Amino acid sequence: MRIRSRLLLLLIATAAVPTLAVGLLAWRDAERALSEAVAEQHRRTALAEAEHAATHVLSLATELGGALLHQEPLALGPSEAQELLTRVFLRRDRIAQVGLFNAEGQLTASVFVDDPEAFARQEPQFRRHDTVAAREVEDFQRRAAEQLAQVPEDRGWAVSAPYLTTVRRRPAVVVAARAPGARAGGLAAELGLEALSQRLGERRAGHERVFLLDGAGRLLLNGELEHERRQEDFSGKLPGAPGAKQTGLAEYEEDGRAWLAAFSPVPELGWVAVVARPREAALAPLHALARSTFGVLGLTLVGVLALAPVLARALARPIARLADGARELARGHLSHRLSLKRRDELGDLARAFNDMGYALEQAHRELLGFNEQLASQVEERTRELQQTQVQLSRSQRLAAMGDLAAGMAHEMNNPLAAVLGNVQLMLMELPQDDPSRRMLSIVHQQAQRIASIVRELQLLSERQQLGRLPLDLHRVLNRVLESRGGELSQAGVQVDCRFHPGEVKVLGDTQALGDVFGRLLANALNAMKDRPERSLTVATHVVSEQLVRVELRDTGRGIAREHLERIFNPFFTTKQQWTGKGLSLAVCHRVIEEHGGTITLHSDEGVGTTVTLVLPAAPAQGALL
Template identity: 35%
Template structure:
């Protein structure tokens, strides 16, 4: 079941159920109370009407008895009997016709207030009722019910009269139903009716406007009310009361109101409650639909935002409207998204820092590995150079000495003298190469580290070679830091490094007009720097990785056999420093020697 349906059902139960349940329960209670009151009122009316009708019948009996005691019909002639019956119909309460039947069953006289003739069907029906009555003398009044062809059920009050001959006569008075109807009209409630019923439940007289009882209504009355005692009925069709007459005839008064009339106010109120419940139900369902739609829309937004957040979109935000739970959840979601965004930014920052740190460490490892390789190469070349120098130094000295002796023996102009001079020059060059190899192989010795003034080391080195370098066409500009940087190192080895770098700069500037060399010292956070910058031809990018390899050279003239920079690299590494090179072809090169400070050096 969807949330909207659950909400609608809950609101329906919360709003309509109490209204309908409590309302209908109260209405049912009101209906029972109203039925009880109506039944009690009907019973009072029925008892009053029964007492009145009983009194009327008793009066009729007394008047008829008194009249008959004064007038003996068996002693009168027919004309006298006719006048007797006329007086009887006028003086007996409720009588509108009278008749006398002798012992043989013959009608001696009959009088009708409507002056109907003796052969009238209504009069004949009245006389037939007298004949059928077994009224005995001195037995009291007998009420005979008969069917009048024109007026329906009628009642005849009959008394037996003892004659002198011993045979009994019958004198009867037809009772006017209008008197009883007036009594019933007084007993009938508004919208209901009253009936005089005989012992079998047949209606004798009904109040004005009261129709005959339906079969279902008669059955309901017969099932609920006993003929011999008073009682009230709250039935499905009638609210009624029954009161028997007090003359032992089994007759009684039924006063009834249709249930729809008795409960009209309750029924109307129930309909109003039903209408109100329907209206409340419609309002509740409409409110539930609107609320469910709003809630469903809010939950849909939250679901979509959660999916977007789960897919990595940390910029998603929810609108916060109102102060309900959806707004609270939306605000919490936005806070969570912001926290996740900050956490992602922090993680990305950490990742970037880690990446940079890894790259820096990787570069340091690569540089350390490169320096280690270079150191291994230099150590190998040093060992090789020392061995080669020792092997060829003595033969080379012999060749050079013999060449010089032969030159002394040759006169100027001798054709062999030029060849011997060439041999001498080549031998000298070989001797210089051997000396450099020996010096390079000796660089592996541990330097004598002392606290030094780096400015003084650079100045002394340039004093030895600055003039010769400047004479080569490349002026040297010297910039010394103030105060002077102090390092721990071997002054001789560091001076040789400066000289090697300056000689390389001079060689790079050969043939370039206006090229200058700049030598600078500088203080650094972790030590000191020596910068040797030239305006020479520059170094191709593909040659930069090989600069510190032994016997590698970029010089056009192969003079120093490529051992100067490897020797400088070995010295700087032994001092715990490094050499960095930056160069652009055609624009010159910059060599930066980084050395640890005096406090950081180790001996």
């Protein structure tokens, strides 16, 4: 037998036989591992969908119970009841209608959309709610009354069985919560399940199906509205799923196809989440493995038959590969490596070539990293320089305006004092019924307003001699909030104080900082007028041993982006009515700058405004005022 034939037989014995053995072993192990993986994946998916469905429904029950925690339905007036129901109704998009019931189960107030355009003019969020027909309102009242009568004493809420709405033919449930007390009434809402259905439709991947069954085993949700309306019965196909208490596996047939399914109960609702996939699709990776195994075996045999004639060129090919590798490095492909595994001189040359390529690639990577670091540092320094230039330009503008204001105030004070004095004397001399007294009173009021503007200009222009002593920041903020407590309560503003734990001491002047916080609070109150949500958050943070940050965040009208650069300019205002002088923020900027701190403002129009002050912290041994 020729050497070429012997080499061919040796290659077949050493390559084809091990490949076939490995393929058979891999088939057996893959079949077992794939079955376990598919079952576990289906269990987890079904459990996740069950938990999500329970959370979607029961979270509404929690919200309704929380809304009634401090509210007695029978004690609410018509406007208060309507406001409570509107808040609940707008909190979620999928609530079709909500109602307030008395202890006898009679509806006392309700909110639903029957005229989308009229409701949208009142509140844009109503556009995200379905239009409800009169028959559906009656059906909801009946179902809600039944659920309120069935609320357990130990839980405080109940959820109805899923049903299709009478006109829209969409799946929904009624969630009812009873207020504490024997005759306190309750709150109920109709929750549409379209969001759950849409999620199930989005979770379908390939041949996989994800759906929900009700307590009787009928199809509840699967992402297809037509199928949901037919309410297909799965109790015969999946006998163990309805009423299941834990996850399980099952198989069923549909349209001549075998399906592998996993199911999981939905907590507290009695529903069942099911994940199913056709058997052939579930075992498709195994079939692909078989095809690849036999394909590899065939390629191996073909490779062996093709390899024998080229063995004669075994010495020439490594040299050619070395030449190709050198050309790749010359083209700039520094990651190119030779996979020549030899133990002779050619192997040593290939390893030396790879070491050289690795060294070149490492040096190139370090050079690129250094360039990126240098560019980042340049960008950071440029940004810092720009911020410094902006601060310097603002300070220069304020200083120039301050000089101008000082001159104006000095020149206006004397004639203004003369005007005020003469007008007061004339008012004192004129009788009460004199017709000209009203005109003089108007002159006196406008002169006093000019005097107030002059005092503001003096505050902007004069450098105050601040004590810069250690003081308790929280005490200053509390004093300002207490002084404005009446205005906050009257305006319906909810204040949320998020102070840093413990005392926070800063270096500053108590009166000056109190005036700054008072001005900022007044601006926030003005911005929240006629807003549906009125909340003010005051937070303090210890940035480091040298700096303390104060944030005042409101839910007011906000400021347009094009006005933010001018917001600290004197006489610039964004108020809808000219009730102020446009000097408050300029004065605040001057005072904070004299304290050695900074003040910045971030605002989103229609969302709110956040004012951030950074002040120097007092040393640990500083005396507390």
